[in-house]
Amino acid sequence: MTMGASPPRLLAMSGITKRFPGVVALEDVSLDLFGGEVLALMGENGAGKSTLMKILGGAEQPGEGRIDIDEKPVSLDSVRAAHRHGIALIHQELMLAPNLDIAGNLFLGNEGAARSLGILRRRELHLAAGALLVRVGLALPTETLVARLTAGQMQMVEIAKALSRKARVIIMDEPTSSLTLSESEHLFRIIRQLKAEGIGVIYISHRMDEVMKLADRIIVLRDGRRVGTLDRAEATVDKIVSMMVGRELTNAYFPARPPKAPEPPVLVVRDVVVRGAPRPVTFEAQRGEILGFAGLVGSGRTELMETIFGLAPASSGSMMVDGKPYAPRRPRDAIERGVYLAPEDRKRHGLVLPMTVAENISLPDVPRYGRFPLLNRKAERQVAEAEVARLRMRTPSILQRVVNLSGGNQQKVVLGKWLAMAPRVLILDEPTRGIDVGAKAEIYRHMASLAERGITILMVSSDMEEILGMSDRVVVMHERRVRGILPREGITAERIANLMTGGTAEGAAA
Amino acid sequence: MRRELGMFVALLAMCLLLFWSNSDFLGSSNALNTMRQIAMLGIYAIGIGFVIISGGIDLSIGSVIGLTGVIIAKVSSSSAPGLGLSLWIGIPCALGVALLIGLAQGLLITRLKLQPFIVTLGGMLLVRGVSQTVAEGGTISFGDAPFLQLANGGILSVHGEPLLPYPVLIFLVVVAVGTFLLHFTVLGRYVYAIGGNREAARYSGIDVDRVETLTYVVSAGLAGVAGVCYAAYIGQMSQQVGVAYELYAIAAAVLGGCSLRGGEGTVLGIVIGSAIMRVIDNGINMFQLPYLDENGAPRIWRLDPNWTFIIIGAVILIAVVLDQLVHMVNDARRTRRAAVSGTGPPTESVEVEPSAKTP
Numbered sequence: 001m002t003m004g005a006s007p008p009r010l011l012a013m014s015g016i017t018k019r020f021p022g023v024v025a026l027e028d029v030s031l032d033l034f035g036g037e038v039l040a041l042m043g044e045n046g047a048g049k050s051t052l053m054k055i056l057g058g059a060e061q062p063g064e065g066r067i068d069i070d071e072k073p074v075s076l077d078s079v080r081a082a083h084r085h086g087i088a089l090i091h092q093e094l095m096l097a098p099n100l101d102i103a104g105n106l107f108l109g110n111e112g113a114a115r116s117l118g119i120l121r122r123r124e125l126h127l128a129a130g131a132l133l134v135r136v137g138l139a140l141p142t143e144t145l146v147a148r149l150t151a152g153q154m155q156m157v158e159i160a161k162a163l164s165r166k167a168r169v170i171i172m173d174e175p176t177s178s179l180t181l182s183e184s185e186h187l188f189r190i191i192r193q194l195k196a197e198g199i200g201v202i203y204i205s206h207r208m209d210e211v212m213k214l215a216d217r218i219i220v221l222r223d224g225r226r227v228g229t230l231d232r233a234e235a236t237v238d239k240i241v242s243m244m245v246g247r248e249l250t251n252a253y254f255p256a257r258p259p260k261a262p263e264p265p266v267l268v269v270r271d272v273v274v275r276g277a278p279r280p281v282t283f284e285a286q287r288g289e290i291l292g293f294a295g296l297v298g299s300g301r302t303e304l305m306e307t308i309f310g311l312a313p314a315s316s317g318s319m320m321v322d323g324k325p326y327a328p329r330r331p332r333d334a335i336e337r338g339v340y341l342a343p344e345d346r347k348r349h350g351l352v353l354p355m356t357v358a359e360n361i362s363l364p365d366v367p368r369y370g371r372f373p374l375l376n377r378k379a380e381r382q383v384a385e386a387e388v389a390r391l392r393m394r395t396p397s398i399l400q401r402v403v404n405l406s407g408g409n410q411q412k413v414v415l416g417k418w419l420a421m422a423p424r425v426l427i428l429d430e431p432t433r434g435i436d437v438g439a440k441a442e443i444y445r446h447m448a449s450l451a452e453r454g455i456t457i458l459m460v461s462s463d464m465e466e467i468l469g470m471s472d473r474v475v476v477m478h479e480r481r482v483r484g485i486l487p488r489e490g491i492t493a494e495r496i497a498n499l500m501t502g503g504t505a506e507g508a509a510a
Numbered sequence: 511m512r513r514e515l516g517m518f519v520a521l522l523a524m525c526l527l528l529f530w531s532n533s534d535f536l537g538s539s540n541a542l543n544t545m546r547q548i549a550m551l552g553i554y555a556i557g558i559g560f561v562i563i564s565g566g567i568d569l570s571i572g573s574v575i576g577l578t579g580v581i582i583a584k585v586s587s588s589s590a591p592g593l594g595l596s597l598w599i600g601i602p603c604a605l606g607v608a609l610l611i612g613l614a615q616g617l618l619i620t621r622l623k624l625q626p627f628i629v630t631l632g633g634m635l636l637v638r639g640v641s642q643t644v645a646e647g648g649t650i651s652f653g654d655a656p657f658l659q660l661a662n663g664g665i666l667s668v669h670g671e672p673l674l675p676y677p678v679l680i681f682l683v684v685v686a687v688g689t690f691l692l693h694f695t696v697l698g699r700y701v702y703a704i705g706g707n708r709e710a711a712r713y714s715g716i717d718v719d720r721v722e723t724l725t726y727v728v729s730a731g732l733a734g735v736a737g738v739c740y741a742a743y744i745g746q747m748s749q750q751v752g753v754a755y756e757l758y759a760i761a762a763a764v765l766g767g768c769s770l771r772g773g774e775g776t777v778l779g780i781v782i783g784s785a786i787m788r789v790i791d792n793g794i795n796m797f798q799l800p801y802l803d804e805n806g807a808p809r810i811w812r813l814d815p816n817w818t819f820i821i822i823g824a825v826i827l828i829a830v831v832l833d834q835l836v837h838m839v840n841d842a843r844r845t846r847r848a849a850v851s852g853t854g855p856p857t858e859s860v861e862v863e864p865s866a867k868t869p
Binding site for chain 1: 694695696697698699702703706707709710711712713714715716717773774
């Protein structure tokens with residue numbers, strides 16, 4: 001960097017490359033961080049941010065590249081080694097033990113000072129913990145059980161924990177994703193205070209306003225490569241977005257979809273109360289429509305989809321499919337009516353990874369292939385071959401185990417399994433998460449052609465480009481309720497962003 | 511299939527070594543008895559295989575084996591405290607109880623979302639206690655009843671020795687039915703899917719609870735069948751029969767390629783695993799090496815029977831360590847292959863991915 005000599009360079013990562021089976025997660029990425037600096041790390045899902053930070057936190061080892069701390073090469077071969085070098089990683093899902101109190105959590109694995117012959121000296125532990133809580137502005141007794149804390153308070157405990165280890169580099173991964181507005185403000189104050197103390201902060205976030213407010217520099221990753229660095233002075237939201245998204249995404253990336261004439265609704269959801277939600281939800285999805293669902297993480301979109309798919313019955317309200325009452329109590333009920341779900345977490349909910357492509361595709365429908373209760377392997381093979389061809393899956397054979405496929409091809413297996421069964425309503429929850437750009441474009445094309453054939457698609461997405469590029473209409477959810485349904489001509493990024501953060505379509509200051 | 515082949519080769523090598531050291535190993539009475547032992551273990555090992563492949567565990571089968579025998583003895587033995595009723599009442603009663611135990615455990619595990627380990631641990635202790643109570647803490651003998659023929663008799667007799675003892679016959683039927691169910695029916699596919707990923711199976715509309723419950727019924731049911739054989743084989747029942755048998759069955763299943771994570775394993779593998787367990791058991795008695803002592807007198811070196819558990823334990827550990835090493839090497843190779851072919855700069859091309867070919 002061409003900065004002056006005054007702030008010391010804490011950290012330099014150079015030429016970091018990391019490969020996983022089937023994907024290159026990081027390719028020749030470099031990053032440096034100075035004392036008293038907030039460096040924002042931005043990029044879409046799957047851009048490689050988390051992998052890079054896991055490497056810095058000692059949880060993953062890079063295939064190539066070097067890491068220097070205080071201008072000296074170091075090897076971060078374990079989480080402990082990273083701690084020793086003053087690096088603290090605060091995960092998006094907080095890693096606290098809810099059954100221990102604050103003091104116990106602060107010194108977990110680092111009881112060092114307060115331990116003599118393996119026995120914890122409780123008084124000293126709590127005294128030290130109290131001092132740390134003051135630094136993060138958390139006015140709570142150190143005996144409070146962590147299970148009783150709010151998300152914001154837990155975040156502060158995590159920061160205090162990092163401070164207890166004398167961390168000089170603190171990495172925060174989406175720290176505000178589950179915080180309230182005032183908790184976020186508190187977090188920002190503490191971050192500025194950390195800066196003043198000379199600590200370097202790496203801040204990962206999707207929220208532009210936070211990044212613009214906090215960051216001294218912004219590094220943008222895309223598809224495992226560093227696409228640019230911006231100083232605060234030159235950064236604008238447009239610049240960042242175009243770097244994150246890349247030019248080819250805005251053009252020719254989404255298939256052209258002419259506006260469609262209104263058609264009769266296929267799925268009607270009326271006053272449905274999802275378990276744990278404060279308000280009923282009402283919407284309709286038309287034949288051949290792609291209905292986008294926008295919202296922040298935790299806005300209740302996935303829960304709504306699970307209710308429609310019968311995974312969690314609705315507490316009240318009614319639904320109709322093709323004009324007939326529809327009240328699924330198990331996924332089987334939904335499947336019988338042609339309502340299918342491709343879940344958000346493919347590996348956990350969508351695929352049996354050790355099974356083959358053919359076995360995964362046939363799973364929901366194999367009893368109907370004939371010869372029941374026997375397996376009809378011939379029909380299974382034919383169906384699988386047809387889906388592999390239709391979706392242009394890249395697999396050496398239908399007998400390949402799904403675990404060996406790339407993310408994009410795995411998603412195609414999930415799609416293939418449902419496409420083989422003539423869907424009426426296809427729910428796609430984050431259909432392109434963690435998928436490379438090429439496979440993304442293909443999946444968008446398939447979605448467009450499915451809609452053209454009259455299939456109704458509910459598309460949950462946290463990717464604004466995707467929502468804008470694919471939806472006929474957009475349902476925006478916030479805190480588990482529908483804040484607005486935007487018709488095609490009314491879809492703008494600004495309106496959606498306002499609605500999903502709790503404002504109105506016309507502006508946040510409602 | 512790789513695992514099965516490896517274990518089969520190991521089994522064959524063990525048999526050859528034993529036959530080389532002591533030709534009595536394949537002598538008619540030892541071979542017959544080893545076959546019977548393999549068969550009886552194999553019957554309930556296949557049962558627990560259903561549970562393990564679906565991702566569960568069943569610790570109660572040793573107790574179920576014991577209780578089955580005790581019930582038959584109680585109902586059908588003519589010596590005290592037996593009731594002296596027909597075997598046609600005793601055996602169905604015992605098998606019915608075994609099935610009910612499996613059903614009860616399966617329902618507790620699936621409906622109340624309890625952990626299989628805990629439920630079947632409780633079941634193991636409770637069923638053992640019931641055996642003890644029914645047997646009144648003692649032993650019930652079958653005397654000289656024709657029932658004993660079930661274990662000792664068989665078909666195709668040569669010189670009064672059956673070529674195919676009934677337990678082996680039963681075992682072959684269980685192998686055939688088990689193979690059919692697991693590998694050729696939709697139900698079997700579901701068992702593998704649930705073991706591979708329970709949640710994905712549920713999201714695919716499979717009635718996971720019902721299939722899982724059924725695996726526990728199969729496990730307990732086959733333990734019951736094995737229990738009938740053991741009762742006839744031993745000739746008298748006490749609450750001690752069947753203690754720790756579940757551990758042998760789990761070991762046999764794992765040796766044969768089942769993973770306790772679920773989703774992996776075959777009936778053939780379990781059969782090979784059971785054979786290995788019993789051949790080791792038998793081999794410890796049979797193995798011998800002739801040598802000359804310092805005076806030049808011929809002597810025979812034998813394995814110390816006290817080493818039985820050391821050897822069995824070591825074999826299990828070596829098998830899983832080898833398997834894990836193979837896995838790790840394969841994973842590393844796969845990563846390297848991915849690195850070599852690479853995915854290239856994704857902006858460059860959308861259509862072509864050199865790492866895989868389109869069929």
